[in-house]
Amino acid sequence: MSLRADTPAPTRIRRFGRAERWVHRTTAFLMGVCVVTAACLYVPQFAELVGRRELVVRIHEWAGLALPVPVLAGLASRAFRADVRFLNRFGPHDRVWLRAALRRDRRPEARPAGKFNAGQKVYAAWIAGATLVMLGTGLIMWFTHLTPLMWRTSATFVHDWLALTIGIVLAGHIGMALGDPEARRGMRTGSVSREWAEREHPLWRP
């Protein structure tokens, strides 16, 4: 490592600034709190282990309410706004990437990607939408007097099933991160190796 640090030409490429990393960190933490408290409210074995239903409900509600805050605060950062723009916009190469993913074609040349690949883009957009649906249905369940009873029952139905779906998708997100140490290093330290960037994100121009 000391050798590398002395080399003038950097082999590490800057991927995420402080703003992006803190948005990810705090969102991940709040999402984790939501998932753990949800499990303690929902899975009988955990509910039996933890009890304290009133307290667990309060933590779940407040963590859920706070969940969009890091992203909203992050919009103050120019770098974060640029990343949101990259996540939003799909080019022709993203269609190629998605088709390769559907065919389970793992060759790097079949998976062209900019700063974010098409899978990451779809995930980001979906989890943002799903979080807002959870927030909306959660608020209906929380402030029961705001809406008629029919709505509350329906909101509970959507909240329960979407929670299950989010749990599965989130496990996929974490699983993929576990399988790619360099991607994790990028999120942790802010920089990635040049080889990794060229292999995984060939169209990215840092």
Add this chain to the structure above:
Amino acid sequence: MNSEQPDGPGRDRPETRDAAEEPEARGTPVGRRVLLGTLGLGALGVVAAPTLQRGLEAFLGSAADKDPTGLTGLLPNGGGFRYYSVASSVPRKNADTYQLTVDGLVDTPRTYSLADLRALPQTRMVKDVQCVTGWRVPGTPFEGVRLSRLLDAAGVRPTAGAVRFTCFDGTYTESLTLEQARRADVLVALRMQDKNLSHSHGGPVRLYVAPMYFYKSAKWLSGITLTEDVRPGYWEKRGYDIDAWVGRSNGRDDEPTS
């Protein structure tokens, strides 16, 4: 860590340059569409929920009968009971350690052991259980001693107007008016689903108030106290109705259970 410095040495402004050169800079805003689509599906889900829920309950209910793993029980609308406890931990009581006291505005306060309760005439009834959070378990047998029998044995004084229930979890409380408590469908239950009450279902002894939402059926029952007026129980201090008739309280319109 000085990446936020836009004009650091040897660096140009990455954002302005990226926006011009990155292939996705002028792409279609698919991300926004996916996000809005997810929101739309969520709203549609809320609208279609009553229909979807009925279908799923029917399907999962029949699947649960054939599912040896019990995993369907963990799915939403999978049927069956959910475990709720408001205490951090609940002590376990058995035939040797369990005691139920009847006191307050009575002529003869009494303490019952589990064997005492088992020796009294037992009543069995099979009715639906309805939780105020929405789940319902059809045709669940409960068996135990009518509460009215214990009240009569203690001799309720004329000044008493209500019954307060305490539990050995140390936290939960419930209450009924004396009139409600004397109903024939209110039991001090020892058995549920034709088995001795397990700890997680509130065993060895719980209250069973058939016509009301299930939070009235206090688990781990340890004390019955006659009082002048109704004192709100644990959830009732937190906004739930004291007179919790199924279908006629808590803003719900479920089918009555008793």
